[in-house]
Amino acid sequence: MEFLSQAKKFGVRSLLLQGLTFLSVLTSAFMIWKGLSLFTNSESPVVVVLSGSMKPAYDRGDILFLHNGFSPIEVGEVVVYKLNDKPIPIVHRVMKVHTENESGEQYLLTKGDYNNADDRGLYSPGQMWIQRDEIIGRVKGFVPYAGMGTIWMNDYPHLKLVLLGTLCILSLFSND
Amino acid sequence: MAIAESRQSKVVVNTSSAGELKAACDTGLKEFLKERGYEEMHTHTDVKLVLGYVGIIFCAIDFAYSWKYPFSQTKWFSYISVSVYAVTSALALVYSYVVQRDTFFVGYNKAKGHIVSAGSRTKRNEPTYRLTLTTRPIRGRQDPPVYNSKPLEMKQPFAAWFHDDGEFARQKFNSDVDAAIDALLAKKAE
Numbered sequence: 001m002e003f004l005s006q007a008k009k010f011g012v013r014s015l016l017l018q019g020l021t022f023l024s025v026l027t028s029a030f031m032i033w034k035g036l037s038l039f040t041n042s043e044s045p046v047v048v049v050l051s052g053s054m055k056p057a058y059d060r061g062d063i064l065f066l067h068n069g070f071s072p073i074e075v076g077e078v079v080v081y082k083l084n085d086k087p088i089p090i091v092h093r094v095m096k097v098h099t100e101n102e103s104g105e106q107y108l109l110t111k112g113d114y115n116n117a118d119d120r121g122l123y124s125p126g127q128m129w130i131q132r133d134e135i136i137g138r139v140k141g142f143v144p145y146a147g148m149g150t151i152w153m154n155d156y157p158h159l160k161l162v163l164l165g166t167l168c169i170l171s172l173f174s175n176d
Numbered sequence: 177m178a179i180a181e182s183r184q185s186k187v188v189v190n191t192s193s194a195g196e197l198k199a200a201c202d203t204g205l206k207e208f209l210k211e212r213g214y215e216e217m218h219t220h221t222d223v224k225l226v227l228g229y230v231g232i233i234f235c236a237i238d239f240a241y242s243w244k245y246p247f248s249q250t251k252w253f254s255y256i257s258v259s260v261y262a263v264t265s266a267l268a269l270v271y272s273y274v275v276q277r278d279t280f281f282v283g284y285n286k287a288k289g290h291i292v293s294a295g296s297r298t299k300r301n302e303p304t305y306r307l308t309l310t311t312r313p314i315r316g317r318q319d320p321p322v323y324n325s326k327p328l329e330m331k332q333p334f335a336a337w338f339h340d341d342g343e344f345a346r347q348k349f350n351s352d353v354d355a356a357i358d359a360l361l362a363k364k365a366e
Contacts, residue, residue, distance in 0.1 A: 013221060020228040027235040031261045034238065034254050043247035133248065 042068035042137035047080055048147030049091055053112030054078070058139075061148035064091060066137025072106055073097060073132060078139040079110065081130055083123060089136055092119060098129070106132040187344035194298050197334045200344050201305050204337075205294055206281045208350050212357070214283030214292055220276045224268050231264040278308065289314050292357070306331040307353075309360045328360040 036045050049062040057078070058064065066080055073079060075097050082089045095118060096109040107129035111118040120128060153159045187204075189196040210216065238257035242250040278295030285292070295308045310327040330352075337349040 013218060013225070016225055016229075017221065020225060020232070023232050024228065027232050027261070028265070030239060031235055031258055034242075035258050035262075037247070038251065038254055038258060 040067045040137060041070060042066050044089070044136055047089055047091070047136070048150050050088065050151070051112075053114050054091055054093070055114040057113060058091065058142060059144070061145040061151055063143045063147040064139050065141040067140045068135065068137035072099065072104070073108055073135060073138070079108075080136045080139065081110065081134045082136055083127075083130070083134065085124060090119070090122065091139065108132070108135075187346070188342045189338070189344065191334075191338060191340075191342045194303060194334075197303070197338065198296060198298050198305065201307075201334070201337065201349065202280050202296055204344060204346060204349050205296075205307070205353055208353050209281060209283050209292065209294070209357075212285075213287065214285050217282040217284055217291065219282065220271075220279060223271055227264040227268040227271070231261040234260045284314055286314070290361075292360070303334045304331050305334055305337075307356065309356060311360055328356060330356045 037043060039045075045066050047064050047066065049058050049060055049064060052060050064080065073094055075094055078091065078093050080089050080091045090110075090112075092110040092112045092115075094108050095111050098107040099105070100107075108131070109118055109120070109129055119130075123130065153163070187200055189200045191197065206216075234257040238250075238254055241253055278297045279293055280296060281294045283292050284290070290311050290313050293310045293312075295310075297306050298304065299306075307330045308327045309330070332352065336352070337345050339345060
């Protein structure tokens with residue numbers, strides 16, 4: 001047990017300090033992500049496009065930057081939404097908006113630019129409209145094809161191991 | 177036990193690395209002061225550890241909570257944990273820059289009733305060790321005379337304490353530091 005011997009030699013404090021240095025890296029990354037998430041009011045402010053249904057505007061592999069905020073959605077905005085029982089977010093354009101007069105509740109119909117039909121075929125059975133709270137965010141910016149690496153690593157899981165292995169080997173050769 | 181071991185072991189450093197030279201001198205000073213009866217006070221380290229781990233704990237709880245439950249439900253806690261994390265990180269940074277600064281050792285001598293604090297720095301491209309020593313009485317002790325707490329600064333080029341091959345000349349270092357400490361403690365009687 002390597003760190004028990006280190007603990008005896010240098011004390012618990014030195015272990016805690018090392019732990020702190022290491023954990024600070026992880027926690028600051030997570031906190032920055034969370035902070036961005038809270039600022040945009042979006043559960044995932046950066047997403048990768050998985051299909052070509054929004055061509056020619058967005059193609060598979062594009063990275064999208066989202067901002068949700070609290071304001072009502074307007075027709076023509078490109079939004080990312082997640083249906084309650086499906087894990088994969090979809091990025092399409094809003095075609096129709098109905099707003100209830102009293103509550104301000106919105107009912108939205110979306111369609112991918114490259115698709116022939118609207119999204120009612122994708123919604124849950126019986127669902128004709130999506131709600132404002134199913135929207136993860138509106139697209140505010142994008143980087144074309146920058147997300148292809150993520151897609152490859154999902155399609156070919158052993159690529160993750162190759163990447164991890166390369167990083168480990170490189171870190172062995174670095175000076176510090 | 178650890179002190180006796182390191183006294184016998186040779187310390188060899190890379191003489192072109194200012195970082196290694198400074199680290200060897202800092203460690204040498206620490207060991208010297210400990211041998212002279214100064215017990216290390218870990219206040220600076222403890223403050224930073226507490227601040228750091230409070231932030232980390234909030235982060236870990238937030239991570240677990242937001243993993244299990246949807247975003248809209250866990251948002252309120254995320255606001256709290258991001259704020260706590262930002263505040264503790266900022267406090268730790270300020271503490272490090274304003275309170276701790278170059279200090280690497282703080283030791284108290286119960287018998288003599290005072291605390292010695294040592295800080296060191298090196299300037300870029302200048303192979304000189306600048307040591308700053310300050311002393312203050314242990315809080316609550318009335319017997320030591322009131323202190324002139326101006327710091328004592330000593331600077332010497334690293335070459336004074338290291339052989340060509342990088343071996344640390346502990347004897348020379350200890351005698352130079354000894355003289356500095358005596359001068360520091362003598363000052364206090366003014």
